[in-house]
Amino acid sequence: MKIVVLVKQVPDTWGARRLNLDTGWLDRGGSEAVIDEIDERALEAALAYQDSNDAEVVALTMGPDSAKDMLRKSLAMGADSAVHILDSRLAGADLAWTARVIAAALTKLGYDLVIAGNESTDGRGGVLPALVAEHLGVPLASYLDSVAITADSIAGERSTELGTMSVRAPLPAVISVTERTAEARFPNFKGILRAKKKPVTVWSLDDLGADAAASPVRSVVLATSERPA
Amino acid sequence: MSNVLVLIETAPDGSVGASAAMLLGAASRLGTPVAVLAAAPGSAAALAESLGSLGAERVYLAETDSVSSLLLTPQVAALAAAFTALEPSAILVANSIDGREAGARLAVRVGAGLLVDAVDVRAEADRIVASHSVFGGSYTVESTVEGGPVVITVRQGAMDGRAEAKVAVVESITLDIDATGSTVIESMRPLPAASDRPDLRGAATVVSGGRGLQSKEKFVLVEQLADALGAAVGASRAAVDAGYVPQTSQVGQTGVTVSPQLYIALGISGAIQHRAGMQTAKTIVAINTDADAPIFEIADFGIVGDVFTVVPQLIDAIGKRSGTS
Ligand SMILES: Cc1cc2nc3c(=O)[nH]c(=O)nc-3n(C[C@H](O)[C@H](O)[C@H](O)COP(=O)(O)OP(=O)(O)OC[C@H]3O[C@@H](n4cnc5c(N)ncnc54)[C@H](O)[C@@H]3O)c2cc1C
Ligand SMILES: Cc1cc2nc3c(=O)[nH]c(=O)nc-3n(C[C@H](O)[C@H](O)[C@H](O)COP(=O)(O)OP(=O)(O)OC[C@H]3O[C@@H](n4cnc5c(N)ncnc54)[C@H](O)[C@@H]3O)c2cc1C
Numbered sequence: 435m436k437i438v439v440l441v442k443q444v445p446d447t448w449g450a451r452r453l454n455l456d457t458g459w460l461d462r463g464g465s466e467a468v469i470d471e472i473d474e475r476a477l478e479a480a481l482a483y484q485d486s487n488d489a490e491v492v493a494l495t496m497g498p499d500s501a502k503d504m505l506r507k508s509l510a511m512g513a514d515s516a517v518h519i520l521d522s523r524l525a526g527a528d529l530a531w532t533a534r535v536i537a538a539a540l541t542k543l544g545y546d547l548v549i550a551g552n553e554s555t556d557g558r559g560g561v562l563p564a565l566v567a568e569h570l571g572v573p574l575a576s577y578l579d580s581v582a583i584t585a586d587s588i589a590g591e592r593s594t595e596l597g598t599m600s601v602r603a604p605l606p607a608v609i610s611v612t613e614r615t616a617e618a619r620f621p622n623f624k625g626i627l628r629a630k631k632k633p634v635t636v637w638s639l640d641d642l643g644a645d646a647a648a649s650p651v652r653s654v655v656l657a658t659s660e661r662p663a
Numbered sequence: 664m665s666n667v668l669v670l671i672e673t674a675p676d677g678s679v680g681a682s683a684a685m686l687l688g689a690a691s692r693l694g695t696p697v698a699v700l701a702a703a704p705g706s707a708a709a710l711a712e713s714l715g716s717l718g719a720e721r722v723y724l725a726e727t728d729s730v731s732s733l734l735l736t737p738q739v740a741a742l743a744a745a746f747t748a749l750e751p752s753a754i755l756v757a758n759s760i761d762g763r764e765a766g767a768r769l770a771v772r773v774g775a776g777l778l779v780d781a782v783d784v785r786a787e788a789d790r791i792v793a794s795h796s797v798f799g800g801s802y803t804v805e806s807t808v809e810g811g812p813v814v815i816t817v818r819q820g821a822m823d824g825r826a827e828a829k830v831a832v833v834e835s836i837t838l839d840i841d842a843t844g845s846t847v848i849e850s851m852r853p854l855p856a857a858s859d860r861p862d863l864r865g866a867a868t869v870v871s872g873g874r875g876l877q878s879k880e881k882f883v884l885v886e887q888l889a890d891a892l893g894a895a896v897g898a899s900r901a902a903v904d905a906g907y908v909p910q911t912s913q914v915g916q917t918g919v920t921v922s923p924q925l926y927i928a929l930g931i932s933g934a935i936q937h938r939a940g941m942q943t944a945k946t947i948v949a950i951n952t953d954a955d956a957p958i959f960e961i962a963d964f965g966i967v968g969d970v971f972t973v974v975p976q977l978i979d980a981i982g983k984r985s986g987t988s
Contacts, residue, residue, distance in 0.1 A: 447916055447936050453802045472917070529777050530770065555916060559779045560760075561816075564767035574768070575734070575846045577760050589849075592734075594760045595911065596674050597853040601734055603846040613900070613917055614910065651776040651811035656792065658804050661943075 435489045435585065435605075437480040438540060440550040440562070441473040441508055443501040447555050458655030459526045460556055462498065469504040472551030474511070474618035476611050480549050481512045481619065483583045490514050492543065496524060496535055502634065509629035510621030516632070517543060521639045528653040529557075533565030538646035539637060540570060545606060547588060552577045552610040563610040573603035579614035665752035667694040668723075668745050670738060670765055671714065672757060675731070675853045677706055679714070681862065682757035682819050687718040689817055690755050691826035693786045697721045697749060698831070701730050701741040701838070711833045718826020723749070727838040734846040738765040739772065740838050746773050751812060753791050755784075758816040766814045776808030782821040791815070799920060799939030818920075820865030860886075863895040863912060868925045869941070871897035871914055874905060875930015875951065875970060882907040884974050885929055891981045897921065897941075899931045915940035929970045933958025950974065 445451045449465030480491045493508035495501050496519040505516040519539055527535070540548060548567075553560035567574035578590035578601075588609055589602040603609075621629070639646055667690040672680035683698070690696035698719035700707060704726040711722040725741035742754060742765060754769060756762035758780045770777045781793035793815050795804045807813075863869065870892065872885035882902065889896045897914040898907065914921055916936035926944035931937060933949070933956055941947070942961055949962040950973050959965045966973055 447939075449935075451798050451801075453797060453804070458804050458806070529779065533771070553917070557779075559763075559777075560758075561763050561767035561777065561779060564764040565771050565777075568768040568771035571844055573844055573846045574764065576764055592760075593910065595854075596672075596680070596761075597851055599734075599851040600849040601846050602849055607846070612910075649774065649810075651774055651808060653776050653778055653806055653808050653813075656805040656807055658802060661801055661803065 435487065435546045436492065436544060437483065437489055437547045437549060438492045438494050438543060438545045439473070439477045439480050439508070439513065440536065440548065441477065441493050441495050441504060442470050442551070442554050443467045443495065443497045443504045444470045444554055444556040447471070451556065453658055455658050455660065457526060458658040462500070467500055467504065469507055470551055470554050472553065472555065472611070472613065475613070475615050476549045476551050477508055477511055477513065478616050478618040479581045479611055482616065484512070492517060494536070494539060494543070495519065496532060496539075498525070505634055506629050507621060509632045509634075510625040511619060512625060514632065516634045518634055518636045519642070520636050523639055529559050529561060529565060530652065531648050533562055533569060534649060535639070535642060535646045536562070537566050537569035538642040540566070541645070542642060547583065547605055548608040550608065550610045552612045563608050567608035570608065573607045574609070575601050575603045575607060576610040578609055578611050581609065581611060581615060665694040666697050666749040668697050668699050668742060668749065668751045668754040669719070670742060670754070670756040670762060671698050671700045672759065672761055673700070673702065673710075675851055677702070677710065679710060680757070682759065682762070683714070684717045684825055685820070685822050686755045686757060686817060687714070688825040689784050689822050690753075691718050692824065693753055693784060693791055694751070695720050696826060697723055697745065697751070699723045699725070699741050699745045701725045701727060701737040703728060703730050704837070708833070712831060715831030716828045718829060719831045720829050722831045722833045724833060724835040725838045726835060727840050729840045729842065731851070732848055733840065733842055734848055735761060735765050735768070736842075736845040737838060737840060739768045740840055742769045743772050744836060744838065753812060754814045756814065756816050758818045763816050766816050770814040773812070775812040775814045776810070778806055778808060778813060778815045781815050781817050784815060784817065796920070799916070800922065800943035820862065860889060861893070861895045863897055863914070863919050863921060866895035866921070867923055868892050868894035869897045869914070869921050869923045869944070870894045870927045870929065871899065871931060871941070872902055872907065872929045873899035873931030874901035876902060876907060879907045881971070884970065888927065888929070888974055888978055891978045894927075899937050928958050928962070929974060931958055932956045933961065
């Protein structure tokens with residue numbers, strides 16, 4: 435089974451997080467960049483399956499050059515390889531474009547299961563997995579508090595404001611996990627050494643073709659202001 | 664005026680979700696509000712009519728048997744059918760778990776843009792502008808979508824305006840749903856009946872408890888103070904992780920953002936991720952045994968003390984003041 439985990443680089447939540455007042459974009463110099471805690475849990479769900487099953491785990495990110503450090507950490511935790519979508523044209527990409535690009539990369543890469551965090555700690559959109567699943571035309575089982583992976587399906591518990599449900603989807607599928615799923619393992623020394631030899635593939639927009647092009651409909655930031663302290 | 668679609672979420676018992684009134688109110692400021700509802704055949708005709716009282720001018724009722732068995736696919740299909748029929752300028756959904764996902768899938772399906780977690784919306788000349796409150800209220804961002812229609816997820820409890828009641832025109836269609844490519848709902852357990860306490864989002868007073876409460880049994884103290892004040896109950900992530908309260912009560916970075924008149928933090932250290940969800944409260948009161956706890960840095964009133972000693976006295980004093988004990 436090929437499991438692709440979507441990992442995003444975010445500002446460390448332990449520091450002050452800032453927006454650039456001119457662009458409305460994240461001020462990436464404002465605080466240390468780390469792998470989002472929720473995506474570590476997504477990776478953990480994949481690695482826990484790999485612990486006792488035959489599975490290949492790939493960490494995929496779209497992000498600036500600095501995101502490669504976070505990919506290294508994913509590899510040190512246990513991912514087999516990583517894909518970095520890196521292209522300066524993507525700076526400030528909105529949700530719609532991000533989803534198109536990630537979906538195009540997944541199609542190129544191939545996958546049986548895609549695991550994402552339910553909601554990033556910076557953008558907090560909580561929609562990217564849904565956008566990607568719709569592009570790929572596969573089932574979405576989102577906001578899972580628990581994850582049970584089998585060779586041909588995925589099941590879990592999902593809690594909303596209205597109640598808790600048990601859901602199941604056939605593979606291939608996209609899922610997202612919540613803070614209720616297991617905490618991530620720490621990379622050990624052996625993992626860190628091994629990570630240095632694992633492959634990281636870098637793709638630009640040109641590598642991904644027309645499906646990754648920006649859509650004509652786009653979201654635009656008009657103004658950003660800071661609350662007086 | 665252009666049509667503005669609103670996705671109506673329904674509870675397992677068929678009742679209309681709490682976000683409907685706010686969303687229809689917001690839609691009435693942008694165009695003609697159209698409530699879109701996916702429901703089991705024959706189950707929702709009365710409901711559809713009552714949506715007029717919340718401001719829907721039209722109700723688009725999409726009937727399908729699969730509404731309780733397929734995860735959000737019926738809702739997305741209902742929105743997509745309404746989209747084709749009514750050519751809306753905007754589609755509003757709650758920024759709830761289900762609302763976000765249905766909205767996101769629709770946006771891809773019909774090629775609309777997406778603005779998330781809006782706290783306000785307005786129509787401006789030829790565009791729709793959304794305001795967002797970012798990083799725990801530290802920043803306000805205004806955004807719009809260029810080049811096509813927009814799906815906006817609206818933060819629950821963020822907008823007060825309500826639409827005038829209308830006599831809704833109800834239009835029903837039957838949805839033919841292809842179950843392949845859909846996640847199946849195998850079983851559903853509704854939440855226990857809602858308490859009389861106000862909803863955490865939008866409550867004027869919030870009493871939150873943290874790991875300092877020590878156990879689920881002892882967390883009752885938080886609820887008792889909340890009830891004495893007519894407040895909503897919140898919690899830190901540590902309290903949620905320890906199982907004292909459900910995740911829906913979590914305040915903070917990865918929980919609910921609240922902005923009440925009064926926020927009382929009991930046995931909460933005040934980690935930056937917790938503060939991100941409550942720092943815009945008008946008045947913050949903290950009770951903590953540790954005088955160095957970071958929560959005191961942002962508290963307007965602080966009591967260094969044991970919650971199990973201080974809070975019972977506080978409840979007692981409130982009771983005496985209001986003459987109920
Ligand atoms: C404060 C703020 C507000 C924003 N508001 C909007 C808006 O209203 N509309 C809009 O179009 N854009 C918005 N953006 C831009 C948007 O956040 C980015 O496009 C971002 O790349 C994806 O959104 P998210 O982090 O909210 O995703 P979410 O949907 O919250 O992410 C969920 C999961 O998807 C995966 N994922 C997300 N991004 C990546 C990535 N780059 N690489 C790999 N995996 C990923 C991760 O597993 C993550 O846990 C906003 C950004 C910020 C910082
Ligand atoms: C990515 C990420 C996202 C997060 N999101 C959130 C979030 O949304 N919300 C959130 O809350 N946290 C969040 N956290 C966790 C956060 O960092 C803290 O761990 C958490 O807020 C601590 O909860 P607490 O204050 O209840 O527990 P602790 O930090 O353990 O504090 C307990 C406090 O209780 C006090 N105390 C103990 N006994 C008593 C007593 N008898 N009387 C009075 N006081 C007493 C102690 O002095 C201490 O200050 C997040 C963390 C990360 C990394």
